Amino acid sequence: QITLKESGPTLVKPTQTLTLTCTFSGFSLTTSGVSVVWIRQPPGKALEWLALIYWDDDKSYGPSLKSRLTITKDTSKNQVVLTMTNMDPVDTATYYCAHRLAANDALDIWGQGTMVTVSS
Amino acid sequence: QSALTQPASVSGSPGQSITISCTGTISDVGAYNYVSWYQQHPGKAPKLVIYEVSNRPSGVSNRFSGSKSGNTASLTISGLQAEDEADYYCSSYTSSSTSVFGGGSKLTVL
Numbered sequence: 001q002i003t004l005k006e007s008g009p010t011l012v013k014p015t016q017t018l019t020l021t022c023t024f025s026g027f028s029l030t031t032s033g034v035s036v037v038w039i040r041q042p043p044g045k046a047l048e049w050l051a052l053i054y055w056d057d058d059k060s061y062g063p064s065l066k067s068r069l070t071i072t073k074d075t076s077k078n079q080v081v082l083t084m085t086n087m088d089p090v091d092t093a094t095y096y097c098a099h100r101l102a103a104n105d106a107l108d109i110w111g112q113g114t115m116v117t118v119s120s
Numbered sequence: 121q122s123a124l125t126q127p128a129s130v131s132g133s134p135g136q137s138i139t140i141s142c143t144g145t146i147s148d149v150g151a152y153n154y155v156s157w158y159q160q161h162p163g164k165a166p167k168l169v170i171y172e173v174s175n176r177p178s179g180v181s182n183r184f185s186g187s188k189s190g191n192t193a194s195l196t197i198s199g200l201q202a203e204d205e206a207d208y209y210c211s212s213y214t215s216s217s218t219s220v221f222g223g224g225s226k227l228t229v230l
Contacts, residue, residue, distance in 0.1 A: 047166065104172045106168055
């Protein structure tokens with residue numbers, strides 16, 4: 001059974017760097033084809049695709065936030081980490097991580113999400 | 121890339137069928153059969169209901185179906201039930217090796 005859980009600060013100040021951790025079980029990020037995706041959703045708004053990391057450490061970033069994002073993995077801890085620099089109040093959102101099916105880009109299992117508020 | 125275009129809201133009565141459209145471009149929906157649909161109830165994480173345009177994950181009702189024509193994908197829910205009331209999002213793989221979501225559609229069961 002695949003599970004994912006996001007963790008990190010609930011409140012950050014403007015200009016600070018956000019670091020979120022996705023801890024997962026039920027699969028390995030060393031298995032060919034496996035990948036994990038980060039998505040966010042501001043309150044009352046739509047989902048936004050942020051970043052993806054593959055088993056082979058290949059990475060992709062959404063174009064609008066590419067300059068501010070870094071995604072990494074720690075296979076020994078079964079974790080994926082997302083960092084976002086220069087946080088702004090508009091970055092207030094629920095941040096989700098999800099397991100991505102290798103063959104078809106679908107996100108079949110999602111974490112519960114973690115709400116991050118950006119405020120001074 | 122820009123978000124895929126979905127109607128902001130759709131509605132139907134119990135037992136009826138509704139269709140939600142998802143319009144992209146030749147660089148995403150039109151280029152790949154990697155279109156997925158997600159259902160999201162308030163305060164919950166999204167749930168995958170359709171993948172690869174028209175495939176249902178195990179456990180998803182066969183009242184959910186998907187299709188695609190050109191740059192537009194569609195989700196149809198037949199035999200509407202009260203529990204179907206939720207937000208629905210489409211997504212597509214893109215030529216930039218990323219993915220993009222739609223703006224979401226709120227389904228109201230009257």
